Amino acid sequence: MRPILLSGHTRALTQVKYSKDGDIIFSVSKDQIICAWYAANGERLGTYHGHQGALWTVDVDPTTTLLASGAADNTIRLWDVKTGKLLKTWDFGTAIKRVEFSPDGTQLLGVTERRQGHLSTIVVYDIVLDVEAEQADEHSLRIVCEDSKATVAGFSYGSKYIISGHEDGSVTQWDAKTGELLDSAQIQEDDMQITDLQWSSDRTYFITASKDKTAKLVAANDLRVLKTYVADTPLNSAAITPVKDYVILGGGQAAMDVTTTSARQGKFEARFYHKIFEEEIGRVRGHFGPLNYVAVDPQGKSYASGGEDGYVRLHHFDRGYFDFLYEVEREAEQANL
Template sequence: MAKQTPLTCSGHTRPVVDLDFSEITEDGYFLISACKDGKPMLRQGSTGDWIGTFQGHHGAIWSATLNHDATRAATGAADYTAKLWDAVTGNVLASFDHKHIVKAVSFSPNGKRLLTGGQEKTLRSFNTTNPEAEPEQVGKHEGIIKKAVWIDDRMVLSASEDKSIRKWDTTCNREAQLVRFDSAISDIELSKDGKTLVVASGKTVSIYDACSLEKVREYTLPTRVFSASLHPNKKSIVAGGDDFKIYKYDFESLKEQDSYKGHFGPVHIVRFSPDGELYASGSEDGTVRLWQTNVGTNYGLWKVLVAPDGQDVAAAS
């Protein structure tokens, strides 16, 4: 079996706590990272090459996201603001004030709204085409909001330390559904087709039907899990957590396929690339690492070399 050789993306000086890929554009795809050093970074997604750093926050960055075509970015920070950025020039387009730390940001599919949440326990929706407009209060949790995602341009999901996931209808800003968990939720991710929700909570990774919020299956990890991500074609799931390792499971059989210990600290976030060829991880050790989904193939900076014993070795050039 070919050896997994991750690409290490340096540049951050403190823990990396959030990652997000754009969709595939005519210039490839892109990756944004949120770090407690206060400097979110944009990279070429397939290689990890640094493109630029967004300058303007005055505190740890807890969340970062890109719109589909990577023309806009959004970040949430400990300076009580969420910022909207021109991802091409790096300029701040708008700064949305909050009363506490912002830990979740999410663009609507059409890019016209930005969802925010955090230690205020309040979910808000801002108008990105008219930043001066007053935000809409979508709803409230009983605990800190960790993540929020759009199902479509109307319905959203939010996950909180109050051990719940809530579905909201933004047309009337009312709660449509509530699901309780045994542990605080650390991460949620919506599948590429919008039909599957992945939830990281305690030592489990749970799979839900995104429409009905009925649980389909559940994975139990040997450690507390902080993040999980589903392959775009639903082939596999990767997860990371407290024991510094990244685990890969077959989506249907739940069989563990691989586990890697490449970081030197807990893994806070994992995300698959839009083409599914790699996944990225961010860690307490201050690095972003890129991993091949299919080890031993030529992709990006990975080139297949032949070792003296005749076995293929995937090397990062």
């Protein structure tokens, strides 16, 4: 496996996203620009300019026409994927930590940071999936998180729920239509922030990554913890791979402690766990800073990791990845033949 090194950013990466077809990768970094890359060869398609602060998050709609981004300049911006043109700007009182489109692309949620005088909120906008169309100015739904600030959020299957991950290690299930609080569960350790929440391809369950050095697989409808993956370092990101039953965890020593630890001890590796057996099956080295985000190709052919070191490393899986089976899996396969 020869990774492709994407070095278009000058500061730490914050998020990396694949388009639904897995052909374009979007990366955002603290250097205020968004880059789009072809996943096949690592060629940069273009950059999106306009944000005035560190970018925290990016998402692309399922048809790859609109791109949403959230930044520390207190705006969510909507872009034309093809031309890089800015289509819409929504202003807020605080920074935007996470944006995500609904599975059908008609809604966009944003998570706003908590600050003096502002509570953390989740805002939802109705989106018209057309570059020419005028987008709504007002949000269609606003959820205020009073207890603990939300750090991540996403839409479940069929846009039924909004699931948010919080600073105190809990996840909350909201009704995506009314904004009503349906359920809440403390799944990570107390006061250990949930740093990432990524969905399975059918969005019936999701994986959370936490600073408490574990990642958990959680069912969307009842917030039941299905699996736990234990790592030896604080985690920044976790992703579920399609095609093969793996999960990829990324993390590392916190950025502020990096200078005091060696690269070896920093544990800046992508960790692969088997999704079912919860067992670590391998690691991929390469970054020399903590991994801030790992994203998996929805087609399961590659994965990309963005690091604090300012690089995106794009890995196309080779045979060994696809051929690997546990003994029991192999036996089951034999029995089916």
